[in-house]
Amino acid sequence: MNLAHLHLLLNHVPTVGFGFGIALFVASLLRRSEELQRASFVVFFGVALVTIPAYLSGNAAHFVLQNEPGVSADVIAAHQNAAMLALVPMEITGLVAWMALWRSRRWNLPAVLVSSIVTFALMARAATVGGQIRHPELLTEGALAYAPAWPRPAAMGAELVLNNPWVWPICEVLHFVGLCLLFGVVLLVNLRMLGFIDGVPLADVNRLLPWAMAGLGINIVTGMLFFLAAPDQYTQNSAFAWKVGLILLGGFSLLYPTMLDEGGPPNREGRADVTRKIIAAGSICVWIGVIFLGRFLPYIGAE
């Protein structure tokens, strides 16, 4: 198995999985069920996370396919740009859904509704273009492949980094700022769940969580810019694949304190239940692993 196989597996999540999320969300509105609604937000957040490796593994598939006969470079480029155009609203939907899980506000519902519809339309477009890369049977006889030449956000992102020598260093700085924000808040929240910090309800510590999400957001954007500028350097590196896998785990682990909104009296040390402690310790270890793999990326994993 290579990452091209992984792309074939993951590329259904942003369409089918996201469609499932929308169905849940609409059902929750019709039945006025808060529980279904929270479930749909979890699905949106999860799909937004998984869409990142779906996108990244596409470049790996491109690497495998580039010299295959009958594969059009134009269609692949169009698919890549369409995928990036869909990835951005997808991540926004994930973020808005997370915020709704964190603290529900009146603007959450319309925001999720609008951004999920935009995402779904753009993702369907990306999937349509992508399907044509390996499925000539989708085209009626004599028809040309649907390969929109515009807009081209993926290509523009790569050009931004490659044509301006200062962009990469600035992104490196921001990547470290994001890392510190994320790791600091992750430490604090999980240390609270472990009972290391006491005398404060989890709900109060959770007020810091959006700053962890801000750090994660900064790092996804800057990391994406690195990837756009030098995709082969990353898709051909196994440490990078593991790093992305751990980022997914770490991202999911952020949901746990987000949804564990215990407002009662502070937990005394040792009273927190075992599951909670395991998840908290696991979350810290996973993010340390992300830092480890990020730092070791140039030294291990490269072919």
Added chain:
Amino acid sequence: MAPFLAQLEQSGLATWIRESGVLYGYPLILFLHTLGLSTVVGLSSAIDLRLLGVAPAIPLTSLERTFWLVWPGLALTAATGTLLFLSDAIKHASNPAFYVKLVFVGLAVATLILIRGRVFRGQQRGTFLAAASLGCWLAALTAGRLMAYISEFIS
């Protein structure tokens, strides 16, 4: 100064870090440096955010405990930073960004000590110190991260 730096660079330890080529040489030290700095800067920033009014319900006394991690983190960062400096002493010593970084790290640590000594004891509102702390860490991170690019630019 230059002969001394050259001597440092030629020492057995510095040569090993630079040239051993094993994963527990330079890369491991770099990773531990990053782990230490993200612990210190991350927790310090979280404290600063609290002082600036995010999550005001967190009692400062409960944040005392974080210093159990901040100080070891700082020691780890300083120790690994020294090793990284040794491995390329002449290059780092001629890099202005290195001194900028040291100054801001010093200021940030001093600010953190003041925050713990005064603000945590309720002697002072921490708004100014918290903003200064965030600013110093940002400057230190920027200078530190840009060191590699600036030394390339100089040479």
